[in-house]
Amino acid sequence: VDASLWHVVLDKLHRDDLLCEWNQNAYEAARRLESESKTPDAPSIADAGLDREYLLQLMEVACVKSTIDQNIELVRKEARRRELAEIGNTLAEGARKGGEPEALIEEAEQRIQAMDERDCGQLLNGLEIASSFYDFRDEINGRLVKTGLAAIDNTLGGGMLPGGFYILAARPGCGKTALALQIADNVAERGGAVLFVSLEMDVSQLQARRLSRRTGISSTRLLLDERLSAEEWRQVQAANVELSHLPLYANGKAGCTVLDVRSMARKVKGLSLIVVDYLGLLRPERSRSSRYEEITAISNSLKTLARSLKVPVLCLAQLNRASEQRVDKKPGLADLRDSGAIEQDADAVLLMHRPDMYDDEAERGDLVFVSTQIAKDRHAGTASF
Numbered sequence: 001v002d003a004s005l006w007h008v009v010l011d012k013l014h015r016d017d018l019l020c021e022w023n024q025n026a027y028e029a030a031r032r033l034e035s036e037s038k039t040p041d042a043p044s045i046a047d048a049g050l051d052r053e054y055l056l057q058l059m060e061v062a063c064v065k066s067t068i069d070q071n072i073e074l075v076r077k078e079a080r081r082r083e084l085a086e087i088g089n090t091l092a093e094g095a096r097k098g099g100e101p102e103a104l105i106e107e108a109e110q111r112i113q114a115m116d117e118r119d120c121g122q123l124l125n126g127l128e129i130a131s132s133f134y135d136f137r138d139e140i141n142g143r144l145v146k147t148g149l150a151a152i153d154n155t156l157g158g159g160m161l162p163g164g165f166y167i168l169a170a171r172p173g174c175g176k177t178a179l180a181l182q183i184a185d186n187v188a189e190r191g192g193a194v195l196f197v198s199l200e201m202d203v204s205q206l207q208a209r210r211l212s213r214r215t216g217i218s219s220t221r222l223l224l225d226e227r228l229s230a231e232e233w234r235q236v237q238a239a240n241v242e243l244s245h246l247p248l249y250a251n252g253k254a255g256c257t258v259l260d261v262r263s264m265a266r267k268v269k270g271l272s273l274i275v276v277d278y279l280g281l282l283r284p285e286r287s288r289s290s291r292y293e294e295i296t297a298i299s300n301s302l303k304t305l306a307r308s309l310k311v312p313v314l315c316l317a318q319l320n321r322a323s324e325q326r327v328d329k330k331p332g333l334a335d336l337r338d339s340g341a342i343e344q345d346a347d348a349v350l351l352m353h354r355p356d357m358y359d360d361e362a363e364r365g366d367l368v369f370v371s372t373q374i375a376k377d378r379h380a381g382t383a384s385f
Contacts, residue, residue, distance in 0.1 A: 001062045003041040006030045012072050017079035026050050026058070080115060087111050102263045109308065145273050145312050148186025156348060160273070160312035165303040165345055167279075169317040169336055170352035176316045177201070179352065180275050181209050183314065188246040192272025195265050197251045199281035206250065207243070214239040257283045258301040262309075271311050276302065278316035279342070296341040303345045317342060319351070 010031055018024050029048035030040035038044060042059060046052050063071045087108050094104045144159035153159050160166055170176045177200070184194045198206055208219040215235040221228065222236065249268055251260075261282075265271055276282065279302070284294040306313040319335040331351045336342045343349060 001042075001059055002065065003039050005065060005068055006034065006040045008068055009072065010034060012069075013075060014079075017075055019079075019082065022051065022054050026055070083111070083115055102259055106259050106262070113304075113308070145187060145192065146190070147183040148190075149183065152350070160314070161347065162310045162312060163307045164312045164347040165306045166312060166314045167317050167336070167342055167346040167349045168314060168352070169319050169349065170331070170354075171319050171321075174352045174354045176352060177206075177277055178209060178213070180277055180314060180316055181206065182213060184248055184273065184275050185210060185213075185243075185246065187273045188248045191247070191270075193247040193249065193268050193270040194273045194275065195249050195251075195261075195268050195271060196275045196277070197256060197261055197264070198277050199251075199254065199256060200277055202254075203250050207240075210243055211236055211239050214242070255283050257285050258298060258305060259285060261302075262305055265305070265309055265311075271309065274306070274309075274311060274313045276313065276315040278318065280318050299341045299345045 009027070013027070015024050015027050015031075018027055025048075026045055029045045029050060032048070033040040033044055042055060046055050090111075091104055091108055094107075095101075139162070143162045144157075145162070146153050146159040147156075168176055168180060177198075181196070184196050188194050196206070205219070205223065208222045211217070211222055212219040215222075215232070217228070217232055217236070228236070247268075247270065249264070251264060253260075261274065261276065265274055279295070279298060282298050282302075284297060285301075288294045288297065302313050302315055317336060319331050330353050333343050333349060333351075335351075336349075
């Protein structure tokens with residue numbers, strides 16, 4: 001009846017919001033005409049293949065300009081109710097057929113998230129854009145997760161953002177796990193619960209690393225040396241008691257998928273941080289044609305996990321051998337192994353470098369110099385320290 005109102009419908013409704021196939025066809029015809037800079041009036045839509053008799057019936061009940069927003073909202077609500085009912089039916093059917101609960105929950109969450117993202121093309125006006133700034137400030141106020149390392153926190157703008165995806169990468173043996181454990185303990189000591197997903201070593205080895213940092217006794221001696229002195233054992237026992245009271249949780253099984261990480265994270269009350277050690281050992285949910293595609297999917301899933309749980313995810317990653325071919329041996333973003341998606345998905349990338357690993361004359365001992373570089377930071381600055 002009023003072709004000028006089509007732009008309102010196309011901006012605020014999605015094709016899938018409409019139940020009737022004929023209505024979907026009318027919507028598609030109007031969108032196609034608009035894309036061709038043509039007016040989607042009744043004759044044009046009829047010429048596009050819509051049944052003329054049905055079109056006349058629609059025109060008899062068409063809303064006017066003053067009520068179009070109200071009617072669009074009614075259509076959207078009904079569409080969401082239908083989809084929620086379908087999700088419920090899918091859950092019920094999957095449960096009756098013996099489906100894995102975690103997989104059913106994951107599918108339901110993905111569909112609900114897709115419903116929320118359907119409005120991603122909606123145009124925001126200046127007031128809405130301005131309000132989003134205050135909403136973001138209110139959301140993160142007091143919720144930045146501090147690593148406890150001043151140089152890193154200052155560079156990140158105060159700490160890790162809730163929902164942020166952070167990569168800590170280095171060559172093997174540089175101390176990624178040691179740094180990640182230190183950050184995890186720092187967060188836990190401040191009262192924030194931490195989920196530490198270790199895919200490379202078991203919890204006894206992790207605990208030895210934590211005890212070593214507190215007692216100054218090497219983790220190798222803690223695990224293997226039978227000749228610890230009485231004083232050393234006293235220190236170990238005291239440190240173990242202290243660590244046992246911190247809200248740090250770890251995975252009980254070796255092989256994990258991102259879905260497993262999500263399932264464990266839901267069980268942790270007051271979760272403040274998830275640490276994954278490391279990305280390359282996470283199992284894909286399903287096999288893909290290449291390792292590149294698998295790592296890309298895992299990286300995307302971890303970013304989605306951080307956003308959905310609204311906690312930072314700190315994920316360790318390996319660097320390829322390219323940096324070892326350079327004179328200074330310092331790593332760069334291009335050295336991230338297996339997929340460029342890791343760099344793209346991350347809110348920040350921290351690169352670690354140990355010069356003594358490449359210097360035959362350097363003295364090796366329990367204390368080594370480790371250079372850390374924040375090579376990418378979407379929200380603040382970069383630095384080396």
